Amino acid sequence: AIVTFSDDNSRVRAELPTGESVEVLLHGATVISWKDAAGDEKLWLSEAAKLDGSKAVRGGIPVVFPVFGTAPDHEQTKTLPQHGFARTSRWEFLGKSTSEDSSSLSSPSVKLDFGLSSAAAGLDPLARERWPFAFNLIYSVTLTRDSLNTGIVVTNDGEKPFDCQVLLHTYLRVKDISSVTIEGLASTPYTDKVASTTNQTHPDPLTITAETDRVYTPSSLSAAVTVSESGVPKFRVTRDNLTDVVVWNPWTNKAAGMADFEPKDGFRQMLCVEPGSVSSWQVLEQGDAFEGAQTITLV
């Protein structure tokens, strides 16, 4: 695989010998592009997304840590900005690993590793002020011919225990939201952040016809979520150790209200399917680690 840095060192790009590519912005360790061998983009990125570090990226795969949304009733994180500070910190590129020996020529892969810790120069200053814990994050982005895997390891490096949530806020690119169906969440209890209800369920498939903001907690970790277009499966999302799946689409009004959301009808070309651990808190004592990952497979 070829791994290159942008001239301004703001991002790293990896391309497999077969042509698939991924691009990661050090700001937030945000995956901002994932293309197949034909050059077709798989992720949605707003045309008005700020890529200069001034704001969290609107699109791609922002990393949410240590709080999902805001948690006004949670002492440790109640003063943190929405979705925490991982997506607004500058991460360090730790290196790449590739598999290109003769045995793997037919299935090349490349893994990019990123790190952020409480001691890092790139840490959002808000974090130091408002979340005084010693932590270390390693985020790995692995590209294969037909999949993208992103995984995080959170370690408590200090004496004080802390609580955290993690979410991989993936903006999938679709051609037309009106022909999208989502399978794998049937009979799965969810909290609806739009209707303010809990413990709802619905049969398969789920379609998106209005603002949607839901936290599903499937009973089984091995349950995959499949996103189809016009009945043809496109993405299969599987999870390691991430018990929840957020489904989000801002629709007309919410998209209109976000300055960095362009084009305004871009919500028709996106769907967020976000694996995470957000319906409860991971409590990490000194030396404890929490590991979670998603794999998005092109089907």
Ligand code: BG6
């Ligand atoms: C989703 C949340 O994960 O992220 C939504 O469930 C939220 O409630 C959305 O609106 C986008 O958040 P932000 O901070 O990137 O605008």
